[in-house]
Amino acid sequence: MGRAPCCSKVGLHRGPWTPREDTLLVKYIQAHGEGHWRSLPKKAGLLRCGKSCRLRWMNYLRPDIKRGNITPDEEDLIIRLHSLLGNRWSLIAGRLPGRTDNEIKNYWNTHLSKRLLSQGTDPNTHKKLPPDNPVVVLVPKKKRKNKSTKPTEQEKPKIHLPKPSRFTSSVCTTKSSSQGGENGQVLVPWSEYINDDENRTGFLCYNDNHDLINSSDFECQSHHDHDHDQVLGAEGDSNDSLEKIYEEYLQLLKTNEDQVQLDSFAESLLI
């Protein structure tokens, strides 16, 4: 029994990704598409575990990633969605176009949970804490060794719901060439080169000589699932979609104190 590890760890790179590794990965995915993560590193010439490649792509290299600060609207939506969905970061991320589950999870852990605590709200239950009972059990960072001890008390029963799929995937092509990867051109996230990445979205392009090419030469085509389009709209309408979800949720809050209604709203988000 036992599962084979996802990859042999011997001789594989770990830790932060280098621009060169990013380049290789982006090039490969542009040419061959996502998927087959296990075999991808070898084919792409990367000394990385497939899982690591997938994570890097999903969280940083995808063209539709929105870098930069979380806006107050997004913050509010995260808090509301968290109160409905709990720590299901991928679901929450699915409602925030361009944001990744990892980003939202990190943001929650470092900013939002602390803020809620400081406001006297339990970040787990989203209920007001008794004023005289500072349950500021700022979960001490414990060095994990024995994972078998699962959290027990007040743990919500595990619900197995259909896994959501990302609402979009994008393919970037240059206007000047039919394939983004042609002419040795490579897309690299802004953040790789720009430090003041205030709400910047997009990629820089450079060729094999690392000569930067104007990213305005790119046009991104998002391939949306129609159903998701109806819910979230196109990429450019992300603010609208946020507001729509807000509105819907606020209406429920106003008109209904029935938890069942709210639950069904949460369920609807899962589809």
Added chain:
DNA sequence: AACAGTAGCAACCGCCAACTG
């Protein structure tokens, strides 16, 4: 200037469900 403590976040780990033969 040097050091210690803290915060932020990229990356890793282990588990699980879906898929495949």
Added chain:
DNA sequence: GCAGTTGGCGGTTGCTACTGT
């Protein structure tokens, strides 16, 4: 139906930058 494989998720770690002393 079963076992192996793959992809995806949430929790956690550990590095780095920042801040305070």
